[in-house]
Amino acid sequence: MLINEDGYRLWLRYQKINDDIRLLQYRKMIDGVTILENEQTFDIIKYELDLALPVILDKQVGIGRTGVTGRGLVVGTIDNLRKLNLDIPELDSREMGNEGFLIRQYDGDSNILITANSNTALITGMFHFLRRLQTHHDIQNIDILNTPRIHRRLLCHWDNIDGSIERGYAGRSLWKWNELPNKIDPRYRDYARACASIGINGVILNNVNSQPEILSTEYLLKIVALADIFRSYGIRIYLSPPFNAPAQLGSLRTSDPRKPDVKRWWKEKMDEIYSLIPDFGGFQVKASSEGQPGPHDYGGNHHDGANMLVEAMHDHNGIVLWRAFVYDTTIDKDRAKCAYKGFVPLDGKFDPGVFVQVKNGPVDFQPREPFHPLFGAMPKTPLALELQITQEYLGQAVHLVYLAPMWKEVLDADTFAYGEGSTVSRIVDGSLYANTESAIVGVSNTGSDRNWCGHHFAQANWYAFGRLAWDHYLSSEDICEEWIRMTWSNDPDVVNSIRKMMLGSWEACVDYMTPLGLHHITQEGHHYGPDPAFNGASREDWNSVYYHRADKEGLGFNRSSSGSNAISQYFSPLHKQFDDLAICPEKYLLWFHHVLWDYRLSSGRMLFEELKHHYDGGVEYVAGMKKAWKSLQGKIDSQRFEHVQNKLETQEVNAKFWHDVCMGYFRQFAGDRVS
Numbered sequence: 001m002l003i004n005e006d007g008y009r010l011w012l013r014y015q016k017i018n019d020d021i022r023l024l025q026y027r028k029m030i031d032g033v034t035i036l037e038n039e040q041t042f043d044i045i046k047y048e049l050d051l052a053l054p055v056i057l058d059k060q061v062g063i064g065r066t067g068v069t070g071r072g073l074v075v076g077t078i079d080n081l082r083k084l085n086l087d088i089p090e091l092d093s094r095e096m097g098n099e100g101f102l103i104r105q106y107d108g109d110s111n112i113l114i115t116a117n118s119n120t121a122l123i124t125g126m127f128h129f130l131r132r133l134q135t136h137h138d139i140q141n142i143d144i145l146n147t148p149r150i151h152r153r154l155l156c157h158w159d160n161i162d163g164s165i166e167r168g169y170a171g172r173s174l175w176k177w178n179e180l181p182n183k184i185d186p187r188y189r190d191y192a193r194a195c196a197s198i199g200i201n202g203v204i205l206n207n208v209n210s211q212p213e214i215l216s217t218e219y220l221l222k223i224v225a226l227a228d229i230f231r232s233y234g235i236r237i238y239l240s241p242p243f244n245a246p247a248q249l250g251s252l253r254t255s256d257p258r259k260p261d262v263k264r265w266w267k268e269k270m271d272e273i274y275s276l277i278p279d280f281g282g283f284q285v286k287a288s289s290e291g292q293p294g295p296h297d298y299g300g301n302h303h304d305g306a307n308m309l310v311e312a313m314h315d316h317n318g319i320v321l322w323r324a325f326v327y328d329t330t331i332d333k334d335r336a337k338c339a340y341k342g343f344v345p346l347d348g349k350f351d352p353g354v355f356v357q358v359k360n361g362p363v364d365f366q367p368r369e370p371f372h373p374l375f376g377a378m379p380k381t382p383l384a385l386e387l388q389i390t391q392e393y394l395g396q397a398v399h400l401v402y403l404a405p406m407w408k409e410v411l412d413a414d415t416f417a418y419g420e421g422s423t424v425s426r427i428v429d430g431s432l433y434a435n436t437e438s439a440i441v442g443v444s445n446t447g448s449d450r451n452w453c454g455h456h457f458a459q460a461n462w463y464a465f466g467r468l469a470w471d472h473y474l475s476s477e478d479i480c481e482e483w484i485r486m487t488w489s490n491d492p493d494v495v496n497s498i499r500k501m502m503l504g505s506w507e508a509c510v511d512y513m514t515p516l517g518l519h520h521i522t523q524e525g526h527h528y529g530p531d532p533a534f535n536g537a538s539r540e541d542w543n544s545v546y547y548h549r550a551d552k553e554g555l556g557f558n559r560s561s562s563g564s565n566a567i568s569q570y571f572s573p574l575h576k577q578f579d580d581l582a583i584c585p586e587k588y589l590l591w592f593h594h595v596l597w598d599y600r601l602s603s604g605r606m607l608f609e610e611l612k613h614h615y616d617g618g619v620e621y622v623a624g625m626k627k628a629w630k631s632l633q634g635k636i637d638s639q640r641f642e643h644v645q646n647k648l649e650t651q652e653v654n655a656k657f658w659h660d661v662c663m664g665y666f667r668q669f670a671g672d673r674v675s
């Protein structure tokens with residue numbers, strides 16, 4: 001009988017090794033643990049190893065400052081190793097940088113060493129080692145030198161100070177503002193453990209649609225309590241301020257970034273923040289977008305606002321993540337073109353310390369979008385990539401959709417900005433331009449639900465975001481498998497079945513929602529179900545009909561050179577490829593073209609039949625996932641099994657609904673070209 005679980009332990013669900021050969025190896029190699037660290041890091045490492053090792057090894061393990069008697073694990077920073085003359089001669093410690101770590105067998109084969117240059121990197125290394133055990137890897141001759149590819153790996157919470165979460169589907173905010181700073185929810189520490197275990201090193205605490213109170217002294221004192229917990233795990237705090245805080249929170253008459261008293265107000269505010277939180281990371285700013293205040297309200301532009309803020313943090317080395325999610329359709333009638341047109345002319349005008357933060361695609365976190373054309377188009381500005389972990393447009397916390405393949409598609413996309421190989425990932429990690437700073441931001445899917453993410457499988461997306469932020473060259477398959485082994489089981493049947501379910505789940509979701517490049521045809525406001533007929537929004541580009549443009553002739557948004565010409569924002573050879581219906585990747589067909597109903601796709605099917613093929617396939621896939629899950633009954637604890645089963649049932653009903661609504665709607669236009 002498997003013990004029921006509620007999902008609270010996430011992937012840090014340490015289990016006894018049920019593979020005898022591995023168990024023997026681990027037991028032989030880990031007799032005890034010596035931790036050579038100071039109080040705080042010692043406590044953190046000991047706490048985790050105490051939780052993990054006795055269960056994994058199914059035996060008592062001595063863990064302490066002198067735990068190792070025979071074979072064992074030694075955990076300590078390079079400095080502390082040197083003090084004990086435990087130097088590792090072949091190692092150039094600079095290779096690890098500040099955040100990397102080394103796990104290596106040394107002293108013949110009698111000990112395994114985990115080392116790093118900093119305390120917090122040591123913690124990351126320890127979690128990595130535990131992951132090797134949790135996933136049953138061979139640790140004989142272990143030799144892993146691992147460093148992150150992106151510097152700032154941030155989880156962003158769209159949490160409001162009243163405890164609600166914009167686009168949150170897993171309960172209320174984790175931050176209990178009315179209790180802080182006096183009462184500390186034990187969950188803060190578990191949150192930090194989870195983040196640290198996957199290498200996340202920053203947390204943006206509040207919503208991009210921000211409230212000024214977050215910068216008040218009262219709230220800053222609450223934030224100090226969180227910062228103190230997170231710091232010991234290597235996680236820094238960032239905030240999203242409203243641009244008009246000087247007028248809203250201070251009593252200035254304006255928030256015009258060019259006015260000296262406004263500059264002074266921000267400078268004093270930053271000095272206050274840094275006096276309380278010396279390692280504060282910086283600001284993420286949504287400005288002049290969707291009704292938020294910004295420099296445009298005062299006749300300025302993005303760089304005026306961003307530079308003023310980064311200047312206010314100058315003494316403290318904070319950064320500003322200035323969001324490019326700005327679509328003022330007076331710039332261009334095609335929303336997908338606006339950010340590029342607004343930002344490219346500003347390249348070179350942003351001061352050091354400012355990043356422009358760009359969503360993966362040019363519209364808005366749709367089930368699938370081509371990569372954002374700003375990548376590669378602003379070589380003088382570091383660009384941060386923003387991904388959405390919370391599944392706003394992908395079935396929220398109801399649908400099982402594993403997002404790593406979508407993120408990989410974007411990260412691996414070649415922009416051709418400097419010829420072949422100029423991938424989005426190389427622009428984001430800074431290697432293409434030899435940038436010294438890089439950043440990636442994921443909009444979090446966590447909340448107060450006991451299982452953190454609303455759906456047990458949504459935890460995989462939090463996990464995958466962290467792993468890819470650390471190393472975007474990891475494959476979605478490997479990340480998937482790691483996560484399954486740690487979260488569900490190492491039983492090969494379970495691993496294989498779940499792996500298969502997850503790996504095709506995103507493509508299936510695209511198929512039953514928005515195949516062939518369709519986008520933004522969801523119901524208004526909540527963005528959950530389908531509403532392709534929707535045409536009643538206050539802005540034209542919030543309507544479904546604006547995006548799909550179905551008529552008697554065909555379907556799709558003509559962004560080719562005969563239409564909005566959005567294809568011109570991409571480098572050659574992409575713009576030619578996207579422009580030409582015959583060679584445009586079919587997954588983006590209706591994104592770039594208004595395609596005639598009697599157009600034949602590579603399959604030989606006409607457009608409507610091809611759409612139907614995708615919608616049918618998406619629904620079938622969900623039915624297949626339901627079946628695969630059912631076959632695991634008895635191999636998964638019944639509490640989590642039933643929870644997922646119920647979700648899959650709803651997902652199937654929803655997928656059929658998407659199918660029926662969209663097929664029914666598009667059929668009216670396709671006329672007699674429908675068989």
Ligand code: BDP
Nearest residue numbers: 166167208209286325364365
């Ligand atoms: C959209 C969301 C909205 C966010 C906005 C943003 O619907 O709630 O405020 O993005 O990123 O996807 O600013």
